Amino acid sequence: MDQTLGDFIKALRNADVRVSSTEVVDAHEVVDLVGYTDRALLKNALALVLPKTSDEKNIYDYTFDRFFKFDELDEMEMADRNEAAGDPSIVPQQDDTAGQEGQGQGEGGGKGCAQRGAEGDGAPDITGAVQQAEMRESLSSLSQMVLSGDRAGLSVAMAEAGEAVGLRNIHIFTQKGLYGRRILEHMGLKALNGDISELRKRDNPSAAELAERLRKGREYLLSQVRDYVEQQFLLHADADGSHLREDILSKSRLTNIERRDYRMVQEMVRKMAKRLIAIHSRRRKVYDRGALDIRKTMAKNHAYDGVPFDIRWKSVKIDRPKVVAICDVSGSVAKVAHFMLMFLYSLNEVMPKVRSFAFSGRMGEVTDLFKDCDVEEAMSKTLYEWGQGSTDYGRSLQDFAELALNDIDSRTTVIILGDARSNYGDPGSEIMKKIYERAKWVMWLNPEEKNTWNYADSVMRKFQPYCHQVQVCNSLTHLERIVSSVLRSAT
Amino acid sequence: MAEQLYPARRKLPLRKQVNVTLVNPIQSPAGRMDSVEAIAAGFEMQGYITNPQIATSIYLAQNLQKPLLVEGPPGVGKTELAIATAKYLDLPLVRLQCYEGLDESKALYEWKYGKQLLYTQILRETLGDVLQGATGLSESMNKLHQFSDVFFSEQFLEERPLMKAMRSPVGAVLLIDELDKADQEFESFLLELLSEYQISIPEIGTIKATVKPVVFLTSNNTRELSDALKRRCLHLYIPFPDTELERKIIASRVPDISVKLRNELVAFVQELRGLDLKKLPAVSETIDWARTLLLLHANTLEPEMVRNTLNVILKFQDDIEMVGAQVSSLTSDAIKASKRPLGV
Numbered sequence: 001m002d003q004t005l006g007d008f009i010k011a012l013r014n015a016d017v018r019v020s021s022t023e024v025v026d027a028h029e030v031v032d033l034v035g036y037t038d039r040a041l042l043k044n045a046l047a048l049v050l051p052k053t054s055d056e057k058n059i060y061d062y063t064f065d066r067f068f069k070f071d072e073l074d075e076m077e078m079a080d081r082n083e084a085a086g087d088p089s090i091v092p093q094q095d096d097t098a099g100q101e102g103q104g105q106g107e108g109g110g111k112g113c114a115q116r117g118a119e120g121d122g123a124p125d126i127t128g129a130v131q132q133a134e135m136r137e138s139l140s141s142l143s144q145m146v147l148s149g150d151r152a153g154l155s156v157a158m159a160e161a162g163e164a165v166g167l168r169n170i171h172i173f174t175q176k177g178l179y180g181r182r183i184l185e186h187m188g189l190k191a192l193n194g195d196i197s198e199l200r201k202r203d204n205p206s207a208a209e210l211a212e213r214l215r216k217g218r219e220y221l222l223s224q225v226r227d228y229v230e231q232q233f234l235l236h237a238d239a240d241g242s243h244l245r246e247d248i249l250s251k252s253r254l255t256n257i258e259r260r261d262y263r264m265v266q267e268m269v270r271k272m273a274k275r276l277i278a279i280h281s282r283r284r285k286v287y288d289r290g291a292l293d294i295r296k297t298m299a300k301n302h303a304y305d306g307v308p309f310d311i312r313w314k315s316v317k318i319d320r321p322k323v324v325a326i327c328d329v330s331g332s333v334a335k336v337a338h339f340m341l342m343f344l345y346s347l348n349e350v351m352p353k354v355r356s357f358a359f360s361g362r363m364g365e366v367t368d369l370f371k372d373c374d375v376e377e378a379m380s381k382t383l384y385e386w387g388q389g390s391t392d393y394g395r396s397l398q399d400f401a402e403l404a405l406n407d408i409d410s411r412t413t414v415i416i417l418g419d420a421r422s423n424y425g426d427p428g429s430e431i432m433k434k435i436y437e438r439a440k441w442v443m444w445l446n447p448e449e450k451n452t453w454n455y456a457d458s459v460m461r462k463f464q465p466y467c468h469q470v471q472v473c474n475s476l477t478h479l480e481r482i483v484s485s486v487l488r489s490a491t
Numbered sequence: 492m493a494e495q496l497y498p499a500r501r502k503l504p505l506r507k508q509v510n511v512t513l514v515n516p517i518q519s520p521a522g523r524m525d526s527v528e529a530i531a532a533g534f535e536m537q538g539y540i541t542n543p544q545i546a547t548s549i550y551l552a553q554n555l556q557k558p559l560l561v562e563g564p565p566g567v568g569k570t571e572l573a574i575a576t577a578k579y580l581d582l583p584l585v586r587l588q589c590y591e592g593l594d595e596s597k598a599l600y601e602w603k604y605g606k607q608l609l610y611t612q613i614l615r616e617t618l619g620d621v622l623q624g625a626t627g628l629s630e631s632m633n634k635l636h637q638f639s640d641v642f643f644s645e646q647f648l649e650e651r652p653l654m655k656a657m658r659s660p661v662g663a664v665l666l667i668d669e670l671d672k673a674d675q676e677f678e679s680f681l682l683e684l685l686s687e688y689q690i691s692i693p694e695i696g697t698i699k700a701t702v703k704p705v706v707f708l709t710s711n712n713t714r715e716l717s718d719a720l721k722r723r724c725l726h727l728y729i730p731f732p733d734t735e736l737e738r739k740i741i742a743s744r745v746p747d748i749s750v751k752l753r754n755e756l757v758a759f760v761q762e763l764r765g766l767d768l769k770k771l772p773a774v775s776e777t778i779d780w781a782r783t784l785l786l787l788h789a790n791t792l793e794p795e796m797v798r799n800t801l802n803v804i805l806k807f808q809d810d811i812e813m814v815g816a817q818v819s820s821l822t823s824d825a826i827k828a829s830k831r832p833l834g835v
Contacts, residue, residue: 026557
């Protein structure tokens with residue numbers, strides 16, 4: 001039973017529901033309390049302990065239904081079939097094949113079968129049935145289960161086999177065939193095959209018929225196992241795979257990320273922005289002015305015999321970082337710019353005070369564009385509008401000075417993304433100096449490795465003195481680390 | 492009734508009950524918390540209509556002795572749930588409304604400064620008596636140390652809601668309302684209380700709950716609560732009710748209303764929730780509206796009357812204008828929908 005719960009929790013985790021170990025303990029307590037008998041109650045009860053946001057509740061509902069579906073569906077089908085076989089009023093109109101199928105039902109259908117045999121088709125069938133029954137005695141247990149259509153038994157055997165071969169450890173989709181085969185072997189496919197060829201060898205019509213039915217049963221079994229493996233793969237491995245990919249993507253260089261992965265990266269960037277904002281967005285600072293907090297002052301000054309020595313103030317200020325981001329979107333950094341823009345966009349969604357600028361030949365503000373359009377549109381518009389000319393840092397910084405220099409004050413953090421390759425033009429470092437003097441923090445992110453800085457037309461050394469921090473930034477991990485430090489220092 | 496149906500209170504095998512009398516007759520009136528059905532029935536008698544999820548959450552919160560974090564849009568009865576629980580269990584309700592800047596001196600305890608100051612003055616006056624016969628500084632200090640220190644003692648402690656709930660001799664229902672409005676620091680401050688049912692006061696030590704209170708936390712999700720907090724709580728999300736539940740709620744809260752009008756107005760509100768509105772009408776608004784229509788002696792929804800009373804269910808002028816323009820079609824749709832059997 002605990003294994004079931006453990007598996008379910010693993011499936012939930014795979015589906016991106018965060019379940020901590022205390023919650024696992026809680027879940028066990030819940031199961032101890034409510035038991036497995038009442039499905040609806042169990043679902044409601046576990047829903048209180050495992051998923052903790054409304055998003056997660058949706059995932060939970062879906063996963064719960066999928067995870068506990070297998071047994072229920074099967075029982076239903078079993079019941080249907082038993083009913084059909086057990087109820088003679090349905091069958092008499094049907095011909096011989098139906099009668100044989102009815103025999104195939106085994107225990108459940110046995111009664112109906114016997115009745116039918118006595119009712120209509122006469123002696124030969126009875127002897128055939130008796131012979132078959134004798135033959136069935138000698139078959140392997142798997143064959144018997146297949147013949148008697150014992151679906152519940154089969155699914156139990158399948159689950160056991162899955163357990164035995166460690167289906168839970170399945171990681172990638174290429175393993176599906178392997179595990180399917182192992183499960184079948186474990187269930188005794190070999191014996192089943194042996195039975196079929198054995199029966200075929202006998203020169204007996206009812207034996208041949210039995211062999212034929214076994215063959216059909218085997219096909220059914222194969223498809224069942226395939227389904228089962230598929231289902232378990234989706235439950236256990238799907239997310240493992242995507243976590244693996246996310247991991248790889250976050251470490252690989254932004255320039256190497258393929259277009260088809262953009263969507264995924266976008267999602268990652270959004271997650272990252274959200275996380276960072278959640279950590280850093282609201283910082284409260286006690287102001288040393290405003291109304292006197294008498295209560296706190298008294299409490300604090302008990303130690304000084306009630307003499308108001310250490311004075312406390314009431315006003316508290318909530319600080320939100322103010323960020324100005326400037327992004328080079330020219331050809332040379334286009335790929336990285338793409339991600340930077342993506343990140344800026346995500347920041348914009350959650351933080352009110354971000355002003356974004358883009359430039360190559362000239363610079364323009366894209367804050368409003370980010371506010372109004374969705375991410376794809378905003379990025380393509382930005383690239384179209386500002387990414388055409390060849391890079392001119394001097395000219396662009398001049399534009400920036402006109403647009404936003406007055407807005408930069410001692411609470412502003414300025415982030416600049418660019419490779420500092422100004423095509424041998426004037427880099428405009430005197431404007432950088434002004435920015436540096438006014439801003440709280442200036443940070444330059446360069447997508448190139450350090451050893452190529454100042455090589456050819458790169459003028460990093462001209463900008464470097466006017467930055468508080470200079471960093472290489474060419475993977476998502478870099479980006480996250482840097483932005484986290486920005487948000488921390490910006491408050 | 493519940494007592495007869497569910498005679499034996501199941502023992503709690505799960506959590507060791509430290510410092511708590513094992514079966515407290517008031518906290519667990521026999522059988523009241525024994526099954527989800529009993530809870531649902533009991534709450535219904537209080538006028539609070541639960542769905543299976545809500546009833547299960549109360550059942551688990553009580554039996555696992557864990558705090559219950561309730562989230563959901565405003566007006567779906569998060570606070571009411573705690574109030575109904577207090578009534579049902581016949582326990583005092585201690586309510587702590589959260590807001591920005593709330594700190595422990597307003598939530599937990601405070602020193603009675605005035606009295607403390609008086610005490611120091613009295614002490615100063617009697618110091619001579621205390622130190623009588625002492626010669627030299629070190630001896631005086633020794634004497635002073637022997638003197639019992641009551642400056643930071645329970646006598647000077649002013650109880651605030653959290654402390655009150657912890658020290659209530661019969662137990663209590665503690666409602667920490669709109670936790671998302673408080674600061675993150677306050678949230679962390681609550682962690683000890685929520686997991687151990689104890690609080691630490693630096694000057695005195697640790698205070699444990701005499702009887703563990705039933706704790707409810709509510710949040711409107713204006714800010715994501717921390718994982719640490721969520722981990723310690725059961726998490727219940729109350730969405731807007733479906734048609735069936737809402738009908739039941741109206742029937743229980745506004746019993747005088749006719750079935751026809753009730754079904755029509757519920758259908759109307761359900762339709763409104765499908766529209767793109769600034770603020771969707773919640774259950775509390777439906778109840779208000781039902782009362783309004785009852786006062787106006789309405790028998791059925793009429794477009795004109797709906798238009799005149801829209802301000803009861805919609806709280807923004809934009810919304811009222813938008814809905815006002817299509818009142819007639821919405822009303823006729825609602826009347827049609829109210830006649831359809833449920834679940835179709």
